[in-house]
Amino acid sequence: MLKVSRSKLDNLLVPIFSIILGFVFGAILMLFFGYNPITAYEAMIMGVFGSPYFLGEALRQATILTFTGLGFAIAFKAGFFNIGVSGQLLAGWVSAIWVALAFPDLPRLVLVPLSIGAGVLFGAIWAGIAGFLRAYFGTSEVIVTIMLNFTALHTTNYIIRNILAVGNTTERISENASLRVGWLTDLTAGSRLNMGFFIAIVVVILYWIFMTHMTAGFEIRAVGLNPFASTYAGMSAKKNIILSMVISGALAGLGGAIHGMGTFGNLFTQNALPNIGFNGIAVALLGLGNPIGIFFSSILFGVLDVGAGFMPNRAGVPDEMASIVIAAIIFFVGANYLIRLVLNKVSTNKAVQNEGGE
Amino acid sequence: MNLESLLQLIVSSSLTYAAPLIFTALGGTFSERSGVVNIGLEGIMVMGAFMSAVFNLTFFETFGQMTPWLGLLAGGLIGVLFSLIHAVATINLRADHIISGTVINLAAPALAVFLTRAIYGAAQTGPLGRSFGRSNIFLLHRIPVIGPIFFGNTSGPAYLGILVAILCWIVLYKTRFGLRLRSVGEHPHAAETLGINVYLMKYSGVMISGLLGGIGGAIQAQAIHNEFGILTVAGQGFIAMAAMIFGKWNPLGAMGAAIFFGFAHSLARVGNYIPIIQDIPSVWLKVLPYLLTIVILVGVVGRSEAPKDLGNTYVKSK
Helix, strand or coil: CHHHHHHHHHHHHHHHHHHHHHHHHHHHHHHHCCCCHHHHHHHHHHHHHCCHHHHHHHHHHHHHHHHHHHHHHHHHHCCCCCCCHHHHHHHHHHHHHHHHHHCCCCCHHHHHHHHHHHHHHHHHHHHHHHHHHHHHHCCCHHHHHHHHHHHHHHHHHHHHHHHHCCCCECCCCCHHHCCCCHHHHHHCCCCCCCCHHHHHHHHHHHHHHHHHHCHHHHHHHHHHHCHHHHHHCCCCHHHHHHHHHHHHHHHHHHHHHHHHHHHHCCCECCCCCCHHHHHHHHHHHHCCCCHHHHHHHHHHHHHHHHHHCCHHHHHCCCCHHHHHHHHHHHHHHHCHHHHHHHHHHHHHHHHHHHHHHC | CCHHHHHHHHHHHHHHHHHHHHHHHHHHHHHHHCCCCCCCHHHHHHHHHHHHHHHHHHHHHHHHHHHHHHHHHHHHHHHHHHHHHHHHHHHHCCCCHHHHHHHHHHHHHHHHHHHHHHHHCCCCCCCCCCCCCCECCCCHHHCCCHHHHHHCCECHHHHHHHHHHHHHHHHHHHCHHHHHHHHHHHCHHHHHHCCCCHHHHHHHHHHHHHHHHHHHHHHHHHHHHCCCCCCCCCCHHHHHHHHHHHCCCCHHHHHHHHHHHHHHHHHHHHHHHCCCHHHCCHHHHHHHHHHHHHHHHHHHHCCCCCCCCCCCCCCCCC
């Protein structure tokens, strides 16, 4: 029993130490380039927490990161690397906006679920293709999802320019499809925080229940831990590959739909794949695949993302610093062997000292 | 436009786009042959592109026409340094290869743009001093008919890439070092018992991938974009990785796949000059290479034959 709680404690300590070390690394880098790290971090944190607007924006960013993070995490649990979260998010975004623009006069209670449903569906299909090919042809899901990313990018831009809009930006969706609600906007001084935040919380809970209390979730975890043993135990590897990818894409598509219907209210051409998809990978890794961990990681990264905007003006530090800190944090998560090694050393030393004292 | 100059345009533009991919895909081959997955190629390319741009802008007055070629070395060098992060993390710190690669991909664009701002005060470097331009390949362009098409007014780095690919093939399959490197990727414990230094081999693989990936990025900056900015590399490292898998982890295969991607990429650019193709909506030409890759991977290549011990952390037996 003691061992279990020990490893649970480590699972909490690893991300915490990673975050601290990540910030320390960022500080060293800033010192090296002659910037003042304390001013920079202060600008970042005060900027976000000093005004309801920017706090709202950080939570809004965290909302989307939660979806892309959960989406990446479920495939990762099953042993797959879904690098296509970004493309699936785009697929969800374009289909949700398309539906919303096609039926602007439907009542809100119908149009919102319909648009979100379209986003979820197309995100799921987009990732499902990779899952299907992996299950039946053994094709590397990494390559297929990368290829589908670029396909989604170019197709979306084409759809915008030739079908949905005249120029590079579609019209705004009608009020009936918007996820924004007056009281949230007022509460956060006009930020783009929207109902998506609460959807994210619900999805986090549902994800947790699915993975820990349902057979299908257990099978996905089992296949990820040992595909041979789980096949031997009568689970279908093919089914679980496809299922995990479909859910993964559905979550990314949901994130895309909410990005479209909540954050922007429209769709515009992209030069590159949305970064928020790739940052979802970082969020999932820092959260160690745990939905609640992913939620809090998303909030941290949301604060970093939005707070980064304050660093150039208030501290003269380029805002890329925030991304460097994020990368450093994930480095230490990846190299958690190092942290665990140190933690183990410390605890054994303590144990030895205690024995010596008795 | 007559047929000859049209073919010449297609060949030279395909090779121009293929050149960065050839080098980077070859780099990936070495890393993965030693058993280390390197999805950080994208990030390594970004650093190579950044470094070569800085080198180019700083030294073009000193080195003149040689600048972009020396820029390749600068890019390769920073690639090696950056790949060391991946090597230390995956080999010594037992990090998941994919996580470590993701770190490289997250860190590189951020760091490169951060440094660009710190040095130039803007997110882009602006136009470089000397870029690669088009060149004739030594004497070969004088061969009648095929000479001008394949070797005239074309991409120098691409032909260097083809030579390097052949060299890589020889190194991997005909030398002791290559055999050792591959054995470490297939069965490190067996290799260890035969007295091969597994860690050294893995370090070599990752560092060669850094060198070649950095060179690939340097070509991307100096031959295609003629500047460094956040969009200079934008996904080419991932395409190079696809080329490596497409080429079944064989240097010559990777090179062929890279040229195919270059060709597909150039169709979207030069398609306007080609009858029939100019009538196809541009979106099809843009997505075709990606969809074709999927179809070929599924239909022709079949199950990917990765090195057996790819992606596993090797822990030395005591």
